[in-house]
Amino acid sequence: xxxxxxxxxxxxxxTVRDVAARAGVSASTVSxxxxxxxxxxxxxxxxxxxAMRELDYVVNxxxxxxxxxxxxxxxxxxxxxxGPFYAYIARGVEEQAAAEGRLCMLCxxxxxPRRVLAVVETMREQRADAVIVVGGGWEDKGYQDQMTHFAxxxxxxxxxxxxxxxxxxxxxxxxxVVDYDNEGGAFAMTTHLLSSGRRQVVYxxxxxxxxxxxxxxxxxxRAHEMLGVPHDPALIVDGVFSRGFGYxxxxxxxxxxxxxxxxFAGTDMVAAGALQALREEGxxxxxDVAVAGYDDIxxxxxxxxxxxxxxxxxxxxxRAAVRLALHREEFPESQHQVFGTHVVVRDSxxxxxx
Amino acid sequence: xxxxxxxxxxxxxxTVRDVAARAGVSASTVSxxxxxxxxxxxxxxxxxxxAMRELDYVVNxxxxxxxxxxxxxxxxxxxxxxGPFYAYIARGVEEQAAAEGRLCMLCxxxxxPRRVLAVVETMREQRADAVIVVGGGWEDKGYQDQMTHFAxxxxxxxxxxxxxxxxxxxxxxxxxVVDYDNEGGAFAMTTHLLSSGRRQVVYxxxxxxxxxxxxxxxxxxRAHEMLGVPHDPALIVDGVFSRGFGYxxxxxxxxxxxxxxxxFAGTDMVAAGALQALREEGxxxxxDVAVAGYDDIxxxxxxxxxxxxxxxxxxxxxRAAVRLALHREEFPESQHQVFGTHVVVRDSxxxxxx
DNA sequence: CTGAAAGCGCTAACAG
DNA sequence: CTGTTAGCGCTTTCAG
Numbered sequence: 001x002x003x004x005x006x007x008x009x010x011x012x013x014x015t016v017r018d019v020a021a022r023a024g025v026s027a028s029t030v031s032x033x034x035x036x037x038x039x040x041x042x043x044x045x046x047x048x049x050x051a052m053r054e055l056d057y058v059v060n061x062x063x064x065x066x067x068x069x070x071x072x073x074x075x076x077x078x079x080x081x082x083g084p085f086y087a088y089i090a091r092g093v094e095e096q097a098a099a100e101g102r103l104c105m106l107c108x109x110x111x112x113p114r115r116v117l118a119v120v121e122t123m124r125e126q127r128a129d130a131v132i133v134v135g136g137g138w139e140d141k142g143y144q145d146q147m148t149h150f151a152x153x154x155x156x157x158x159x160x161x162x163x164x165x166x167x168x169x170x171x172x173x174x175x176x177v178v179d180y181d182n183e184g185g186a187f188a189m190t191t192h193l194l195s196s197g198r199r200q201v202v203y204x205x206x207x208x209x210x211x212x213x214x215x216x217x218x219x220x221x222r223a224h225e226m227l228g229v230p231h232d233p234a235l236i237v238d239g240v241f242s243r244g245f246g247y248x249x250x251x252x253x254x255x256x257x258x259x260x261x262x263x264f265a266g267t268d269m270v271a272a273g274a275l276q277a278l279r280e281e282g283x284x285x286x287x288d289v290a291v292a293g294y295d296d297i298x299x300x301x302x303x304x305x306x307x308x309x310x311x312x313x314x315x316x317x318x319r320a321a322v323r324l325a326l327h328r329e330e331f332p333e334s335q336h337q338v339f340g341t342h343v344v345v346r347d348s349x350x351x352x353x354x
Numbered sequence: 355x356x357x358x359x360x361x362x363x364x365x366x367x368x369t370v371r372d373v374a375a376r377a378g379v380s381a382s383t384v385s386x387x388x389x390x391x392x393x394x395x396x397x398x399x400x401x402x403x404x405a406m407r408e409l410d411y412v413v414n415x416x417x418x419x420x421x422x423x424x425x426x427x428x429x430x431x432x433x434x435x436x437g438p439f440y441a442y443i444a445r446g447v448e449e450q451a452a453a454e455g456r457l458c459m460l461c462x463x464x465x466x467p468r469r470v471l472a473v474v475e476t477m478r479e480q481r482a483d484a485v486i487v488v489g490g491g492w493e494d495k496g497y498q499d500q501m502t503h504f505a506x507x508x509x510x511x512x513x514x515x516x517x518x519x520x521x522x523x524x525x526x527x528x529x530x531v532v533d534y535d536n537e538g539g540a541f542a543m544t545t546h547l548l549s550s551g552r553r554q555v556v557y558x559x560x561x562x563x564x565x566x567x568x569x570x571x572x573x574x575x576r577a578h579e580m581l582g583v584p585h586d587p588a589l590i591v592d593g594v595f596s597r598g599f600g601y602x603x604x605x606x607x608x609x610x611x612x613x614x615x616x617x618f619a620g621t622d623m624v625a626a627g628a629l630q631a632l633r634e635e636g637x638x639x640x641x642d643v644a645v646a647g648y649d650d651i652x653x654x655x656x657x658x659x660x661x662x663x664x665x666x667x668x669x670x671x672x673r674a675a676v677r678l679a680l681h682r683e684e685f686p687e688s689q690h691q692v693f694g695t696h697v698v699v700r701d702s703x704x705x706x707x708x
Numbered sequence: 709c710t711g712a713a714a715g716c717g718c719t720a721a722c723a724g
Numbered sequence: 725c726t727g728t729t730a731g732c733g734c735t736t737t738c739a740g
Contacts, residue, residue, distance in 0.1 A: 016733065059734075061480045062416040062480075062733080063716090066416045066732090084436065088436055094435065094462050243652065381718080381719095388718085393725060395726085417719085417732090420732045
């Protein structure tokens with residue numbers, strides 16, 4: 001392989017001009033074979049191509065982006081890549097982005113609303129074709145106003161804000177929304193638990209101000225009302241969406257002597273922690289306590305017993321986010337899409353011989 | 355919030371020139387307050403700042419990158435984001451990149467060597483400060499030559515190729531290597547299994563041509579030799595690193611009547627599949643068969659019984675990759691770092707009453 | 709079909 | 725301290 005062909009390349013990479021010189025043509029011609037979209041004499045083209053190869057030339061994406069105004073990039077903003085929930089959406093986003101000839105920028109916010117704002121700003125600088133923000137939104141006026149502002153700013157710059165897993169920002173705000181039926185899933189799951197005879201269902205993981213949490217609890221409460229089962233507000237436990245919280249909270253619950261015969265965890269990770277705590281305390285699942293999660297991540301199959309949970313079409317959400325945002329001109333009416341969720345029953349709630 | 359201030363902003367975002375005009379200064383002055391690194395009169399600066407706010411100005415990262423030659427970006431290349439192994443390294447990379455003021459581009463290759471090559475090329479176009487390729491390498495001459503070529507090309511452009519989880523490319527190739535003791539981990543684990551009395555250990559997941567796999571098997575075989583335990587080559591099963599493979603292969607193994615008293619899975623995901631198969635077949639773990647994994651992903655705690663596995667310092671690998679690559683001038687001698695691995699014993703191998 | 713010239717938005721000398 | 729002048733690498737009219 002030929003490094004150092006022609007001019008002694010010390011540190012600089014070659015440019016169209018270098019290629020042009022070597023091929024004995026003008027820079028424009030080189031650009032034209034690069035673009036491929038313009039007629040160039042066969043013989044000329046192959047001379048240029050050869051020069052490129054010899055100089056090991058690659059275009060400068062920035063120079064290109066400066067002329068046209070797109071970077072052929074989509075930005076992906078999540079709390080934390082290690083959460084399987086996000087990871088699977090990320091896969092969908094990445095796949096669809098690749099299919100649409102886009103690169104994918106990854107940014108994490110660690111659940112900090114200010115970081116979300118900062119990151120969206122950075123993506124504006126990068127001139128990303130779309131900025132995809134994943135996860136529940138904060139029910140806070142200031143936060144929402146900022147996001148609305150960004151939505152407009154991105155729109156003006158020809159880009160697009162995409163919200164995955166949370167609702168729209170209000171009438172007329174230029175946003176693509178890809179959501180799933182959060183409340184419906186929680187409602188269905190709670191119904192499943194109650195109708196199999198459970199009467200004291202704990203909800204593990206109320207995150208105040210987080211839309212995801214609020215909606216799930218709404219479904220949870222609504223199911224109780226619907227079935228006429230009285231519901232003790234003390235059974236809704238504040239916390240965050242983590243394995244550690246599930247573990248700690250469950251231990252505390254048991255230690256405090258709170259009576260309960262089912263545990264509906266805010267996420268599968270929370271459920272995994274809860275299962276460990278129950279096992280350690282010798283509480284049988286599902287005989288003594290039924291356990292359910294939310295998300296249907298692969299781990300749900302690996303815990304013991306296998307976890308009953310609410311399926312969310314992660315990858316599909318990610319793919320749709322990219323697809324809708326990039327083709328918003330063609331499908332202006334479908335810029336708010338809501339995917340369905342459904343209960344997947346496994347062993348952690350199967351038993352009901354009481 | 356003021357959209358549409360001053361000139362009717364139809365679709366274009368504002369530039370330094372717009373800001374300059376509005377603040378009654380020159381473009382350079384605007385640039386100077388942007389950079390912050392150059393003296394500007396207090397009064398002028400605040401006028402500029404106000405103009406920026408009013409026009410909702412953001413710099414164009416591409417224009418900026420065109421002048422200087424760095425995009426303040428690191429690229430992160432993995433097989434598949436959904437693998438927890440990659441996800442945790444990704445977290446390390448992302449965190450360290452953010453700490454160093456860099457953005458992170460994510461690319462996936464789905465285990466296809468050609469995609470790896472294509473992606474590295476794209477990152478070259480993007481002028482990323484570092485291109486971090488994660489995962490085992492292909493022991494293929496053509497592939498290695500290409501990577502070597504890219505290493506040189508990136509180096510010439512002032513960037514850096516970083517290999518995480520695989521060895522270097524050869525003497526004098528400009529590469530940063532962040533590896534972990536793959537063979538040592540496998541050796542230690544095999545020793546653990548053999549010395550607790552297991553005699554027919556299956557190795558689940560030999561991926562021909564993949565460096566990771568080759569090294570682990572080397573450790574596996576070496577432990578047998580070291581302890582003088584004869585080893586049946588038929589117990590090394592070809593496959594890929596996936597949960598599905600672990601499940602299928604284990605079922606087949608049982609169906610074929612192959613005798614074995616331990617299962618060393620190529621990864622924790624493979625082990626998770628194996629555990630499910632064993633459970634379905636009524637094989638007791640660890641009484642009848644001990645099971646071990648590799649990676650120590652969080653799922654290892656959630657499977658039942660909790661999985662004995664080899665710990666790999668994922669996040670640390672990711673952080674080191676970014677740190678070493680960006681500061682290679684300062685630490686030229688530590689461009690090949692190897693992290694240790696260690697066995698974590700849990701319930702899946704604990705029992706040894708035979 | 710090909711070349712010359714202008715300019716994308718910003719930064720960096722170089723003069724004031 | 726601030727304005728003027730180039731120019732980063734590429735695309736894109738506009739003329740040949």
